[in-house]
Amino acid sequence: MIGQIYIVRFKTELQIPHCAGCSQHILDKFILKVLDRHWHSKCLKCADCQTPLADKCFSRAGSVYCKEDFFK
Template identity: 35%
Template sequence: MDANTEYRKTAGLAPQECGGCGKFITDRYLLQALDLYWHEDCLKCGCCDCRLSENGSTLYTRANLVLCRRDYLRLFGTTGYCAACGKVIPAFEMVMKAKGNVYHLECFACQNCNHRFCVGDKFYLCDNKILCEYDYEERLLMASLEFPNKRASLQQQQVNI
């Protein structure tokens, strides 16, 4: 079970046993987290060993492992789902974004011809799909041939990389 837990500094209590080292806490301040008391030096991330008292007031737990935010997201977090392939995007993976959609770098290509975009290339979002300039214009042409008496209306958003 995942837990996003706040901890707080407490003063003026009778000596408590530390949840990390098991020794009594005689410091002026002690931390309270996960229903235990901790020395400031003992409440550490189980991955990177950073002192959680120095990284804000939030810690994360999973499978009895206490983690800082960065390591929790690295190990268990996601950025969301790729709009092209539908697979999970890990939290620290480089992504491309277009109008609220998020893509793996390798998925950011024309969804008609698979052309990979370079810096400066134009692309279009049409019906929530990425199209290169050529395929977008071809789609416009086909729509105008299909409905010659009506002005072809494709909902699109042009974006430059």
């Protein structure tokens, strides 16, 4: 599954989201949203090669991958 990464600005009226990567609250000003899950910008990286993902990511079985590792 290919997920577009959205950068959303944290709004105080919303519930503080949990990061899908580290399970901590996300208190950053900007939050990455991929496939209805939220991430710290530092936590969204390829599960295989640890490359930070900034544009598109690829998801399989709950993990996110860069394009190279998803298709290899």
